[in-house]
Amino acid sequence: MCAERLIRRFAGAFVLGSLALGWWIHPAWFAMTAFVGLNLLQSSFTDLCPLEGILRRLGVRGCDRIGA
Numbered sequence: 001m002c003a004e005r006l007i008r009r010f011a012g013a014f015v016l017g018s019l020a021l022g023w024w025i026h027p028a029w030f031a032m033t034a035f036v037g038l039n040l041l042q043s044s045f046t047d048l049c050p051l052e053g054i055l056r057r058l059g060v061r062g063c064d065r066i067g068a
Helices: 002-022 027-046 050-057
Strands: none
Touching: 002 027, 002 050
16 A cells, blocks of 8 residues: 555544544544644645655555556
């Protein structure tokens, strides 16, 4: 699996998880949702993603866009 898909899955899982924790445990968990959203927003401008660097160090390659 390529890094871009893993990043999307991690972001989606973190958002859904933090929403569930905020709903059932404590509203302070909604701050994690905001953090993930801000990280995605800054990544769209700066092309800097901490998770991408971690995945690269673990040997996960980027998606090859054949024919794109």
